Structure formats: C-alpha cells, structure tokens
C-alpha cells in the first residue's frame with residue numbers, strides 16, 4: 001500500500017477553503033453492530049478475516065482525501081473495491097460507520113434531514129449510469145427536473161434547462177422523449193439535468209459505462225470540453241483506468257475498500273501503486289517511444305512581436321484561449337502574451353508587446369521523449385513550447401495531450 005504517496009499528496013494539497021470537499025478517516029462496515037467493531041483497531045485486519053469472524057462486510061477502510069474546487073476527481077477501482085459505497089456515503093444515501101465528510105466547512109455526517117435535502121438539491125448533483133430519466137417527460141422537462149423540485153417557476157427553469165441542453169449539444173431536441181434517443185443522447189440529457197441546477201459538486205457514477213466504445217470516447221472528449229467551460233468540481237467514478245487517466249486531474253485508486261493511491265495521471269504513470277496499474281502502464285505506455293515532435297500541435301494563436309497590443313488583445317480575445325505564443329520574424333520564441341498583459345499595456349498607453357510577455361517558460365526539443373515531458377508540464381499553466389536548437393518555435397503541447405498520448409491504444413502508437 002502506497003501510504004507515503006497518499007500522505008504526500010495530502011500535504012501537497014495545502015490550499016484550503018470552505019468550498020472543497022474533504023473525506024476524513026471514513027469507514028463503512030455493513031452488518032450488525034458495525035460501530036462496535038471499530039472499538040478495536042481494524043486497520044490491519046484483512047477484510048476476509050472480519051467477514052469470517054463477525055459476518056460484517058468491510059466496504060471502506062479509513063479513507064481520507066481532499067478535493068479542491070474545480071478539480072476533476074476520479075475514483076477508480078475494479079468491481080467491489082468500494083467506489084459506489086464511497087459516493088453513497090458522500091451523498092449520505094448510506095450512513096458511514098465512522099469518519100467525517102466536510103463540505104463547506106461542515107461535517108455533513110452531522111446534518112439532519114432538512115440540511116441533507118438542501119445539500120442534495122443545491123450543492124451536489126448526480127449523473128447516473130443508467131441515465132435516470134423520466135420516460136414520460138420530454139428532454140426539456142427532464143433537463144429542468146432538478147429545478148422543478150426546487151420550486152422554480154416554469155419560465156425560469158426552462159431558460160436554464162435550454163442553456164444546459166445547449167452546453168451538452170442537444171439544442172433542438174427539447175420536445176423529444178428519452179425513449180427515442182440513443183444511449184449517448186440520453187446521457188447528455190442526464191448531464192444537462194445536473195448542469196441546469198448549477199451544482200458545486202457534480203457526482204458522476206460510471207456515466208459512460210453503458211455506452212458503446214465509440215460513443216463513450218466521444219462523450220469523454222465532450223465532458224473534458226464542458227468541464228473546461230463550466231469548471232465544476234466533478235467526482236467521477238469508473239472501473240476503467242483508461243477513462244480515469246484520460247479525464248482526471250486527480251485520481252484515487254481503490255482496492256478492497258482502501259484508497260491505495262491518489263495522484264495526478266502523471267504520478268499514476270510514473271509511480272503506479274500496484275501491479276494492476278503497473279501492468280496497464282507498461283502495456284499501454286508509449287512513454288519511451290513517442291517524442292514531443294510527434295504530439296505537438298500548431299498553437300491556437302501565434303503573434304509576431306511587431307503586432308500592437310490592441311491587435312494582440314483582439315486576437316487573444318477571439319481565440320478560445322487567453323494567451324498566445326509570440327515569436328520574432330525568424331520564428332524565435334519570445335514568450336507568451338496574455339489577455340491581461342496586453343490590457344495592462346493598452347491602459348499604460350504605449351509599448352511593444354515584448355514588454356508584457358511571460359518569458360519564464362519551460363521548453364523542450366522535438367526529440368524529447370514523452371516520459372521526459374511529465375516533469376516539465378506542471379511548471380507552467382500554459383502549453384509546453386517545442387523549439388529547435390536555435391530557439392525557433394515549432395509547436396505547442398497541452399498538458400492533456402501528454403496524458404492522452406500516453407493512453408492511446410498501443411496499436412495506434414506503433415502505427416504512428
């Protein structure tokens with residue numbers, strides 16, 4: 001068990017704030033007199049021994065982690081590892097045997113019925129594996145359902161539901177009924193229903209596992225895009241390591257009721273906590289084969305140093321990003337111009353865009369191996385710049401691209 005890893009990660013996550021969710025020393029034991037069992041120290045007693053001696057099932061053992069606002073937190077584990085029990089405890093659909101769950105600085109394990117109802121209506125929202133749609137409600141009414149429960153007026157809830165349906169790409173499908181939609185579309189409705197309520201924490205329980213592989217990939221890509229837009233805190237449960245690595249900003253890997261590792265996808269790759277993860281990583285990993293030059297992309301916006309701050313601000317503004325790479329006329333990389341930086345220059349009234357560049361950027365060469373990109377990526381909030389030996393800008397690599405390249409099908413990598 002990689003306890004050191006868990007502790008390190010917890011120490012590193014020093015950000016504190018009332019909005020984050022924290023699970024502290026959570027235990028769940030199913031069976032009679034479960035609480036009594038915890039009077040003795042069960043930390044090192046195997047699950048099987050507990051079952052044999054007491055007839056009780058240990059589902060969660062001393063779980064602790066913290067989720068920061070806006071994080072995409074994936075709980076990954078094989079069947080029976082305790083994922084569902086954990087999220088049911090977080091929603092208090094079942095009672096933890098011991099421990100606390102802190103949301104907004106409050107231990108929700110102490111909430112009465114009224115506070116729990118409020119939390120489930122306003123703070124959290126759940127997307128289910130089997131969609132959970134009402135078959136006799138059309139798409140719009142399904143998407144508006146969470147708001148109806150809150151008692152919101154029809155006009156207001158429809159407006160919010162329409163907006164959420166647009167976010168998930170279902171504009172124009174409002175009057176259809178769930179039965180006439182494909183699985184992928186039904187799950188979009190499920191997602192829209194959750195987004196419409198604007199929850200702080202979106203909990204998704206294996207939402208794509210009922211979908212066929214192609215649709216599933218498409219939904220994963222779209223969820224990443226949606227998350228980049230709405231920036232919700234997402235707790236996503238899956239038994240698929242590929243999906244976990246693709247989606248998560250942090251992943252908690254569960255086995256036998258324990259969290260055996262918490263880390264970023266990069267950490268899971270470089271320091272897999274158990275044989276299952278290690279095998280997957282070795283099997284799938286093109287880290288020692290793929291190079292930066294193979295996975296780099298053209299930058300979203302490229303500016304030249306002679307462009308004025310106003311033109312630069314405009315170009316950044318109309319792009320999907322809030323930054324742009326800036327090069328000389330010989331294409332040497334100078335740095336990154338940000339929207340705020342250009343704004344400040346304009347307010348000052350003069351100056352070339354060189355004056356307001358972020359220049360402290362990690363760069364790599366086109367032949368840098370994927371495995372050597374891992375330590376570079378977290379050094380900057382911007383994509384990694386690929387340059388040749390003369391400093392000429394060749395392309396950019398987003399953090400997510402690094403991970404996606406790691407988990408592409410092996411065959412695809414070999415054929416690259």
Ligand SMILES: Nc1ncnc2c1ncn2[C@@H]1O[C@H](COP(=O)(O)OP(=O)(O)OP(=O)(O)O)[C@@H](O)[C@H]1O
Pocket residue numbers: 030031057058059077078079080081082083084085086239
């Ligand atoms: N109501 C219950 N009574 C007794 N044991 C239970 C109950 N619910 C779950 N368990 C046990 O708790 C353990 C964790 O189950 P859980 O359903 O949380 O796992 P999971 O990782 O979500 O699995 P799956 O992916 O198959 O849903 C298992 O050993 C399971 O048999």
